[in-house]
Amino acid sequence: MEQGMLNENQNKGGWKSRLENLDELSGETCRDKNALWQKLDSRLNENQRRTRVVWYWAAAACLLVGLLFPFIKGNRIPADTVKVTAEKIQPATNNLTATASLLKKESTEQKETVIEKKQAENKSLRPLNHQAIAKNNTLQEEVTVKKPADNLAQQQPVVIVDTVTATQEIPVLIAARTPVLKQKLKVVHNNELGDIIEDNHANEHISEHHTIRIEFMSQGIFTSVASSSSESGYNIFKTKTSPSN
Amino acid sequence: MEIAQLIKEAKQGSASAQKYLFDLLADKMMLVCRRYVKSNEDAEEVLLDGFYKFFKNLNHFNFQGDAALYGWLKKIMINECLMLLRKKNVFTIVTENDAADHPLEEEALNNLSAKEIFDLIVQLPVGYRTVFNLYVIEGMEHKEIAALMGIAEGTSKSQLSKAKLLLQKNLLQNGTGYAKRKSK
Numbered sequence: 448m449e450q451g452m453l454n455e456n457q458n459k460g461g462w463k464s465r466l467e468n469l470d471e472l473s474g475e476t477c478r479d480k481n482a483l484w485q486k487l488d489s490r491l492n493e494n495q496r497r498t499r500v501v502w503y504w505a506a507a508a509c510l511l512v513g514l515l516f517p518f519i520k521g522n523r524i525p526a527d528t529v530k531v532t533a534e535k536i537q538p539a540t541n542n543l544t545a546t547a548s549l550l551k552k553e554s555t556e557q558k559e560t561v562i563e564k565k566q567a568e569n570k571s572l573r574p575l576n577h578q579a580i581a582k583n584n585t586l587q588e589e590v591t592v593k594k595p596a597d598n599l600a601q602q603q604p605v606v607i608v609d610t611v612t613a614t615q616e617i618p619v620l621i622a623a624r625t626p627v628l629k630q631k632l633k634v635v636h637n638n639e640l641g642d643i644i645e646d647n648h649a650n651e652h653i654s655e656h657h658t659i660r661i662e663f664m665s666q667g668i669f670t671s672v673a674s675s676s677s678e679s680g681y682n683i684f685k686t687k688t689s690p691s692n
Numbered sequence: 693m694e695i696a697q698l699i700k701e702a703k704q705g706s707a708s709a710q711k712y713l714f715d716l717l718a719d720k721m722m723l724v725c726r727r728y729v730k731s732n733e734d735a736e737e738v739l740l741d742g743f744y745k746f747f748k749n750l751n752h753f754n755f756q757g758d759a760a761l762y763g764w765l766k767k768i769m770i771n772e773c774l775m776l777l778r779k780k781n782v783f784t785i786v787t788e789n790d791a792a793d794h795p796l797e798e799e800a801l802n803n804l805s806a807k808e809i810f811d812l813i814v815q816l817p818v819g820y821r822t823v824f825n826l827y828v829i830e831g832m833e834h835k836e837i838a839a840l841m842g843i844a845e846g847t848s849k850s851q852l853s854k855a856k857l858l859l860q861k862n863l864l865q866n867g868t869g870y871a872k873r874k875s876k
């Protein structure tokens with residue numbers, strides 16, 4: 448059986464080779480070779496045309512990108528501008544921080560002064576309910592002194608944005624850079640003030656008129672301490688915060 | 693013109709060289725297609741697809757002689773034929789066990805003309821014909837045939853066996869030259 452299969456596959460000089468070498472057979476040839484070639488040629492050309500069209504589109508796209516590149520690039524703010532703007536903003540922020548710290552310092556001083564005054568007041572008034580009055584006063588003063596700090600915190604971003612409006616794209620940057628200044632004032636309890644000592648000399652000393660002027664940017668904050676009238680024996684403490692203009 | 697020169701020009705995209713190659717090889721390839729595909733229209737369609745692929749992939753072909761070119765083109769045509777047959781879903785052959793192999797009467801076939809052999813093969817049913825062509829004429833193994841046609845190896849063997857039996861039966865029934873010569 449295997450011999451037969453071998454013969455089948457090794458039949459070189461026999462019927463297979465005759466069949467293989469058959470170039471054409473009557474009735475089995477292409478009916479219209481030219482028509483077939485036309486079809487084939489159109490298919491080949493169509494493919495070439497398609498490939499060419501793809502290349503044209505690719506070239507056109509590249510050209511378009513090339514032409515639009517300067518415009519695309521022009522719309523972007525160059526890194527130098529950002530750097531310069533950031534440099535411009537930095538001093539402003541620093542100034543602001545400095546002013547804020549100054550303000551904080553002054554407000555603390557002011558507070559101290561107020562506390563001293565209050566002590567004097569307490570001495571002169573000699574109220575029965577010492578603690579209640581002192582507490583009340585302390586709270587009032589804290590609120591009064593906090594005001595400039597609150598103002599500062601509210602005004603800060605506005606001031607910075609004004610400085611930056613020329614550059615147009617920095618608000619985010621500013622928001623990141625601007626420190627939120629939160630004025631935390633020390634709460635002083637009545638116990639910390641110590642014993643109240645009656646001293647008439649202190650009254651005389653305080654009776655001088657004090658005016659503290661704190662100026663921040665274009666706004667001024669005035670704090671005035673008016674002396675008490677010696678006749679009535681009461682001290683009047685006034686604090687005024689108002690813009691300069 | 694030499695075929696090597698024609699191939700070179702065809703690779704460069706010369707339409708005239710391509711046409712010349714087509715004219716030279718179309719009839720021969722048509723015969724190959726007709727051995728696999730019965731209808732003339734289908735054979736022409738396959739021929740066009742095969743030549744299209746041939747010209748498209750010509751750049752990857754290294755010309756090493758006429759036989760190599762002919763072998764490559766024939767392989768393309770056979771693949772296209774099998775693709776068409778698969779597309780038409782003609783290989784719905786039920787899986788069969790290995791059948792006993794019947795030796796082909798080589799002597800009888802050797803006495804036939806090329807035209808008579810061709811007609812005998814074309815008369816076979818599509819499954820038998822395809823396996824017979826691939827195994828006997830192209831010299832493929834059953835494993836390869838099974839993979840190409842998507843059938844079991846045993847099925848390929850049984851199809852070949854049946855094809856040979858039918859071929860011998862047709863040889864006697866059709867009153868071909870062989871039968872006439874044998875009777876003499």
